[in-house]
Amino acid sequence: EPEVTQTPSHQVTQMGQEVILRCVPISNHLYFYWYRQILGQKVEFLVSFYNNEISEKSEIFDDQFSVERPDGSNFTLKIRSTKLEDSAMYFCASSGRTGDKAFFGQGTRLTVV
Amino acid sequence: RKEVEQDPGPFNVPEGATVAFNCTYSNSASQSFFWYRQDCRKEPKLLMSVYSSGNEDGRFTAQLNRASQYISLLIRDSKLSDSATYLCVVRDNFNKFYFGSGTKLNVKP
Numbered sequence A: 001e002p003e004v005t006q007t008p009s010h011q012v013t014q015m016g017q018e019v020i021l022r023c024v025p026i027s028n029h030l031y032f033y034w035y036r037q038i039l040g041q042k043v044e045f046l047v048s049f050y051n052n053e054i055s056e057k058s059e060i061f062d063d064q065f066s067v068e069r070p071d072g073s074n075f076t077l078k079i080r081s082t083k084l085e086d087s088a089m090y091f092c093a094s095s096g097r098t099g100d101k102a103f104f105g106q107g108t109r110l111t112v113v
Numbered sequence B: 001r002k003e004v005e006q007d008p009g010p011f012n013v014p015e016g017a018t019v020a021f022n023c024t025y026s027n028s029a030s031q032s033f034f035w036y037r038q039d040c041r042k043e044p045k046l047l048m049s050v051y052s053s054g055n056e057d058g059r060f061t062a063q064l065n066r067a068s069q070y071i072s073l074l075i076r077d078s079k080l081s082d083s084a085t086y087l088c089v090v091r092d093n094f095n096k097f098y099f100g101s102g103t104k105l106n107v108k109p
Helices: none
Strands: A006-007 A010-013 A018-026 A033-039 A044-050 A053-058 A067-068 A075-079 A090-095 A102-103 A108-112 B002-006 B010-013 B021-023 B032-038 B047-049 B054-059 B062-066 B070-075 B085-091 B095-097 B101-108
Touching: A006 A090, A010 A018, A018 A033, A018 A090, A018 A108, A033 A102, A044 A067, A044 A075, A044 B095, A053 B047, A090 B101, A102 B047, B002 B032, B010 B021, B021 B085, B021 B101, B032 B062, B032 B070, B047 B054, B047 B062, B070 B085
Parallel strands: A010 A108, B010 B101
Antiparallel strands: A006 A018, A018 A075, A033 A044, A033 A090, A044 A053, A067 A075, A090 A102, A090 A108, B002 B021, B021 B070, B032 B047, B032 B085, B054 B062, B062 B070, B085 B095, B085 B101
């Protein structure tokens, strides 16, 4: 079965540093997402991406965050200047046509120290 | 108001029990409905989609009531391996997925 892959699985970074989280969505999917989950809390929406642009973003997704799909296969989330409260599990997801289910990657655990 | 609401549990049940989870959603324009399962520190994995006519997959039965904006999941003959958090997920007409906070299930021997 096709799957969404994310790298790295775990990243430790110092506060104020930039991180890039990488995702390879399922190849024929059209909709791409980043979600995050702080330990013990619910899965929170960050951003959705369709037709090479952001379609929606949450209030969490401030100017420190950006997304790119640089080469038609990778989908990246960049956090420019990490804060302690950015520590969370970050999940990438992709989905096919409208109304279809989403497939999630295994996540990147980001720890900001 | 939360977009998707679930009872957080935990539900502690013995093996073999039948357990039901409920979920309500606020957006009447929601298009698609799902139950996902999440194990500790793992990604959400699709358990089943939920259709208006109701659907069954082995021991799992899902129901949708659009008029009441209510979704349910029934698990029969619970197994130890069913222990997980069950996430109610709704996709709106802008293709955004909304997650409930999850219902934790503990199946005990």
